[in-house]
Amino acid sequence: MSRVGHPAPVPAIGREADACTTAAIKALAEAGRHDEAREQFAELVLRHQRRASRIALHYMRDAAEADEAVQDAFLRAFRHFGGFRDDLPFEVWFTRILINGCLDRIKARGRRERWFPPRPHVDFGSPDPIEAAAGTGRTPEEALLGRERCRLIASALRQLPERQRVVFLLSQVEGYSSREVGALTGLNESTVRVHLFRAVRKLRRLLGDVAGRQD
Amino acid sequence: MMWQVFGYRVGQRHLTDEQLLVAWQEGDVDAHLDECASCQARSLELREFLDAVQADAVAEADRVFTTERLAAQHAHVMRRLDRTLHPARVLSFPALRRGIPVSHLVARRWVALAAAAGLIIGLATGVAVDRRQSLWPTGGTRSAAVQPSSIERASFSDEAFLSDLETAALAPRVEELQALDDLTPHVREVSTTLIR
Numbered sequence: 001m002s003r004v005g006h007p008a009p010v011p012a013i014g015r016e017a018d019a020c021t022t023a024a025i026k027a028l029a030e031a032g033r034h035d036e037a038r039e040q041f042a043e044l045v046l047r048h049q050r051r052a053s054r055i056a057l058h059y060m061r062d063a064a065e066a067d068e069a070v071q072d073a074f075l076r077a078f079r080h081f082g083g084f085r086d087d088l089p090f091e092v093w094f095t096r097i098l099i100n101g102c103l104d105r106i107k108a109r110g111r112r113e114r115w116f117p118p119r120p121h122v123d124f125g126s127p128d129p130i131e132a133a134a135g136t137g138r139t140p141e142e143a144l145l146g147r148e149r150c151r152l153i154a155s156a157l158r159q160l161p162e163r164q165r166v167v168f169l170l171s172q173v174e175g176y177s178s179r180e181v182g183a184l185t186g187l188n189e190s191t192v193r194v195h196l197f198r199a200v201r202k203l204r205r206l207l208g209d210v211a212g213r214q215d
Numbered sequence: 216m217m218w219q220v221f222g223y224r225v226g227q228r229h230l231t232d233e234q235l236l237v238a239w240q241e242g243d244v245d246a247h248l249d250e251c252a253s254c255q256a257r258s259l260e261l262r263e264f265l266d267a268v269q270a271d272a273v274a275e276a277d278r279v280f281t282t283e284r285l286a287a288q289h290a291h292v293m294r295r296l297d298r299t300l301h302p303a304r305v306l307s308f309p310a311l312r313r314g315i316p317v318s319h320l321v322a323r324r325w326v327a328l329a330a331a332a333g334l335i336i337g338l339a340t341g342v343a344v345d346r347r348q349s350l351w352p353t354g355g356t357r358s359a360a361v362q363p364s365s366i367e368r369a370s371f372s373d374e375a376f377l378s379d380l381e382t383a384a385l386a387p388r389v390e391e392l393q394a395l396d397d398l399t400p401h402v403r404e405v406s407t408t409l410i411r
Contacts, residue, residue, distance in 0.1 A: 034300050038293075045292050049285055054276035063279045067288055074292045075299065146274075153271045171240065172265055173272045178240065196240065197233045204264060 014047065018090040022081075029081055038078075045074050048091055051174060052098055058169045059102035061158070069105055073098035088183060092176075096184050099166075156206040163187075164199035171196050230254045235261055 021040055028037035049070060056066035056073075077084075077094050084093055157165055163185075170181045171192070178192045185192070230238070230247060235258045238248060248254050280288075384401075 038296050038300060041296070042289070042293055045289055049288060049292075050277070050280065053280040053285065053288070054273065057276050057279060058272075067280075067284075070288060071292050071295065075295055078296060079299065146271075150271045150275045153268055154275055157268075157272065169272065173269050193233075193237060193240075197236055200236055200261075200265070201232065203268065207264075207268075 015089050015091070018044065018047070019086070022084060022086075022090045025081055026084070037081075041074075041078055041081075044090065048094060049074075051091070052095070055095060055169070055174060056098060056102055058157070058173075059099070059166070060105065065105060065109075066102075069098065069102050073101050076101065089180075092180050092183055095170075095176075099184060152207065156203055159206060160199050160202060164195045164202070167192055167195040168199035168203070172200075230257075232257075232261070239265070 021044055025037045025040045025044075028034070028040065052070045052073065053066060056069040057063060060066040060069060073094065076097050080097075084090065157169070160168065166185060167181055167187070170176045170184060171178065176184065178189045178196070181187070181192045181196075182189045187195070229251060235248075235254065239258065239262055248258060
């Protein structure tokens with residue numbers, strides 16, 4: 001059997017590039033060259049916004065709110081760049097800011113919904129399977145089946161308790177190690193593993209052979 | 216104790232799902248996993264399951280956050296950063312000029328002083344005049360004595376009016392206006408008619 005590896009590990013090259021960029025931003029900000037620091041920061045935004053948007057979406061379950069949470073997190077990161085320490089990779093530090101922002105927003109949403117009726121659940125949109133299949137090399141039937149499987153998996157993920165879901169997503173979807181997930185969530189490493197195991201067990205029970213089925 | 220039957224190891228405890236997951240998650244390779252075909256099959260199944268979930272979860276999120284949407288998000292973040300770095304100027308109203316020369320301040324001080332002095336002098340004069348008027352006891356009768364009576368004034372004005380009329384009547388007439396004069400009633404006739 002081939003040696004098993006970490007799921008979708010965060011590329012080390014990206015982290016090295018982040019380290020260079022963050023060092024440059026810090027130096028520029030300290031020298032008062034804020035416009036140049038902003039230009040460097042634009043690169044960081046470009047590098048991390050997709051991952052950040054995914055994480056925020058899994059937390060918020062609303063595209064618009066996730067979008068706002070990501071923007072706020074980037075702004076907060078820029079403002080508090082002086083507080084960034086080099087002992088953690090930038091993306092771990094930034095993801096923590098993002099998660100805290102998301103949690104604040106969820107709290108605020110809870111308070112709001114106590115007084116105002118919640119908005120109806122907005123589906124992310126169901127494109128026409130023919131259009132969705134165009135250019136992907138899949139038939140419309142395959143695209144439709146793929147969408148159905150995505151829907152089932154998303155539904156199963158939603159059924160997980162909050163912590164299990166977050167740990168699972170950070171660990172299995174975003175590829176963070178248990179130590180990093182612990183740093184992100186404030187949980188210790190063994191607790192992360194327990195949550196992860198429970199999440200996987202529950203997902204397997206909920207999904208059966210759905211996830212393993214190929215299109 | 217462990218036996219090997221048809222290539223499979225028996226009598227050895229297999230890895231639990233949790234151990235398989237940790238091995239997968241952390242990249243650790245258990246010695247048992249290297250040798251046990253059953254655990255390898257379970258590990259492979261678990262890996263396929265997790266790979267599929269990961270792929271679908273990523274696809275689901277990427278379908279929402281398209282490249283265009285991410286570009287818009289990037290632009291929005293940059294705009295907001297610009298606003299943070301270059302906040303809008305707040306114009307105070309009314310704005311006081313900064314850096315006014317000291318000589319201007321001195322001049323302005325003299326103008327204020329002169330205005331205040333003028334006001335005080337004006338007030339003092341007003342008070343003094345008022346007090347002087349109030350100290351004249353016959354002021355009211357005097358003014359009454361000086362003023363001519365309304366009857367006298369009326370008679371004077373009537374006399375002047377009549378004398379003006381006589382002067383006009385006796386004045387040499389212009390021949391060219393004689394015809395017009397004959398056509399229009401004379402003042403004297405009108406006044407006598409009215410008296411009657």
